[in-house]
Amino acid sequence: MKVWRVITSLWLEVIIMRKLFRAAFYRTENKKMIRIELVIAVLLSAFIILNGYFQTNLTNAYIYKLVARFFGYSPLMGPFIAVFAAYLWGTDYEYGTLRNKLICGHTREEVYFSNLLLTICAGLSTALIWLIVNGMLGIPLLGTASLNLSLGEMAFYIFSSLLMVVALSSVCCLLASLAENKNSATLLCLGAVAAMVIIGMLLYDRFAEPELLDGWMWSDTDPTVRWHPQNIKFIGGTFRILLEFLICLTPGGQGVILCEEGVEHLIFLPLCSAFVIFSTSLIGSRSFKKKNLK
Secondary structure (H helix, E strand, O other): OHHHHHHHHHHHHHHHHHHHHHHHHOOHHHHHHHHHHHHHHHHHHHHHHHHHHHHHHHOOOOOOOHHHHHOOHHHHHHHHHHHHHHHHHHHHHHHOHHHHHHHOOOOHHHHHHHHHHHHHHHHHHHHHHHHHHHHHHHHHHHOHHHHOOOHHHHHHHHHHHHHHHHHHHHHHHHHHHHOOOHHHHHHHHHHHHHHHHHHHHHHHHHHOOOOEOOEEEOOOOOOOEEEOOEOOOOOOHHHHHHHHHHHHHOHHHHHHHHHOOOOOOOOHHHHHHHHHHHHHHHHHHHHHHHOOOO
16 A cells, blocks of 8 residues: 555656646747757757867868867756756746646646756757758767767767766756856856866866877987876876766866876766766755745
C-alpha cells in the first residue's frame, strides 16, 4: 500500500511538472528567445565550419581539426544558457508569474524544477543544433580524418558535452533564481559564466604545458641537431591529476578542455557534471523555498 502511494504521488508530481513546463514553454517570450538562440547557433556554427574549410583550401600550413570546432560550442554555451535562464527567471519575477503559480497551488520545488527543466531543454536544443550543423557541413567538406577520434571516443565526447550543458543549466538556474529582476539575473549569470571560462583557460594553460620543449643545437659538424630540453613548467604525477579534476569541476573548465581535446581521464567529465547537477539543484531548490517573493 505504501509503495502504491509513493508511485501515485510521484506520478502526480510528473503531471504537475509537465503542466508547469508546458505553460512556461508556450509563453510567447520564451518561445521567441529559444528560436533566436537556435538561429544564432546555426549561423555561428556554419560560419566557423565554412571559414575553416576555405582557410584549409587556401593554405596547407596546418590541418583544420574538425573535432575542435565540433565541440567548440562547449565554452560558447555559457552566454546562451545564462541569457535564457536570466530571461526566464527575470520575467517571472517582474511580471509576478512566480507568485501566481504559488497561488494556484504549485509548490516552490515544482516551480523551480519546471524552470530548470525548461532551461536544460533550451540548452540541449542549442547544443544539438550545433552538433547537427557541424556534422552535416563539416564531415562532407573536411572529411572524417579531421575528427581525430574513434567512434567510441566521439560518442563519449558528445555524451559528456551534453551532460556539461545540463550542469551549466543547473548553475545558471540557481544563480538566476537568486536575483530579483532580469538585469541583475543577467549580470550574475554572465559574470559567473565568464569567470568559470577564464579560470578554466588559466588552469588549462598550465595543464597543457608539454613535458619536453622543442629546441635546436648548433655545432661545427651538424648545425641542425634537434634538442628536447625538459620543461620546468610541466606538471606531472598526482598534481597533474588534481589539476585536471579542478578543470573538469566547473562547466566552464569542461568546455575549454573539451574544445582543446585535452582530456586525459575521461571519467572526470561525467562525474564532475553529475556532482554539479546534483549539488546546484539541491541548493537551488532549498534556497528558492526560503526566498521572499515580493
